Amino acid sequence: GAVVSQHPSWVICKSGTSVKIECRSLDFQATTMFWYRQFPKQSLMLMATSNEGSKATYEQGVEKDKFLINHASLTLSTLTVTSAHPEDSSFYICSARVAGEGDTQYFGPGTRLTVL
Amino acid sequence: GNSVTQMEGPVTLSEEAFLTINCTYTATGYPSLFWYVQYPGEGLQLLLKATKADDKGSNKGFEATYRKETTSFHLEKGSVQVSDSAVYFCALAEYGNKLVFGAGTILRVKS
Numbered sequence: 001g002a003v004v005s006q007h008p009s010w011v012i013c014k015s016g017t018s019v020k021i022e023c024r025s026l027d028f029q030a031t032t033m034f035w036y037r038q039f040p041k042q043s044l045m046l047m048a049t050s051n052e053g054s055k056a057t058y059e060q061g062v063e064k065d066k067f068l069i070n071h072a073s074l075t076l077s078t079l080t081v082t083s084a085h086p087e088d089s090s091f092y093i094c095s096a097r098v099a100g101e102g103d104t105q106y107f108g109p110g111t112r113l114t115v116l
Numbered sequence: 117g118n119s120v121t122q123m124e125g126p127v128t129l130s131e132e133a134f135l136t137i138n139c140t141y142t143a144t145g146y147p148s149l150f151w152y153v154q155y156p157g158e159g160l161q162l163l164l165k166a167t168k169a170d171d172k173g174s175n176k177g178f179e180a181t182y183r184k185e186t187t188s189f190h191l192e193k194g195s196v197q198v199s200d201s202a203v204y205f206c207a208l209a210e211y212g213n214k215l216v217f218g219a220g221t222i223l224r225v226k227s
Contacts, residue, residue, distance in 0.1 A: 001162070034214070043205065043217045044160070093159045095215075102167060103148045103209035107160040 002028050002098045006108035013084055014116055020080045021111045023094030029074035030096035034105060035067075038091040050077045084115040118143045122206050122218035129225050135193040137221045139180075139206035142187065147208040149173075149182055149189040150215070154203045163191075163204070201225045 003026040013019050023033055031052050036044040048058045048069050056069035066088075068080040077096075081088050091112055095105040123138040141149065148167045152160040164173030169184035178193045189206060206218040 004159075006159070043219050046214055049214065095160075103211060103213070103215070104150070104162065104165060105209075105215055106162060107152070110157075110159040112157075 002096070002101075002106040004030075004094065004096050004106050004108040006094055006111050008111060009109060010112040010114075012114045012116065015085055016083055018080055018082045019084055019113060020078055021092055021094075021113075023077045023079070023096070023108055025075045025096045025106075028096075028098050030077075031074060031099065032097045033071060033077040034095045034097075035069060035077075035079050036093045036095065038093060038110075044093065047079075081113065084113070086115045089113055089115045118147065118208060118210065118213075118216045120206050120208055120216055120218035122204075122221050124219075124221070126222035126224050129196055129223070131198055131225055131227050132195045133225075135191070135196045135200075135223070137191040137204055137206075137223070139189045139191065139218060140187050141189065141206075141208050143208055143210060145210050146184075147210045149180070150207045150209070151178070151180055151189070151191050152205045152207060152217075154205065154220070156202075160205065196223070196225045198225045198227050 005024045007022045033050045035047045047062045048056045050056045050071040058064045071077040093110040095107040119142045150165045151163040153163045164175040166173040166182035172181045180191045203220045207215045209215045
């Protein structure tokens, strides 16, 4: 099956710093990737849809200047949390769609961000 | 809009018991339906899917049938194991659109 990786798997940073999370499709090309946020014991909240070579589409209520998304290649999308604050602490998960598999999304293992 | 409703958990079963997790959906068209599983501290893994009415998705002993008449996609397994303990998410998507998830159902299997 399609494999999606994320790096780092966990990160701790100080308030006010920026953190970059990478999402890679390892064995396929992903024209579309998605970024989700998950709070403890809750479902996933879609933050944005990332299309290769174009600007990301953000969901309502998600600050695009705070959560910068770049999808510069067919195998890599990055999420940068700028000027992070403790309320940004969360589990961030990316996913990707595979050409020929319709709406199926394959998910990365997630990144645990803790902002002190 | 589209939505997914799952039975609330946690569901607690003994090993080798039969599992059913109910999932119903609301959609304007003919969505694809999915079950994902999330183990503690991990991302989601695709468990099974069905893309049209009466399709049955199956994997690792789990199965679910796309029932258009009842707008349901219930997850079943004949004999659960401790290793099946996880959170299970039902989801739908219509072509080109984002996944819509249910709230998730925690499954706990006791030995």
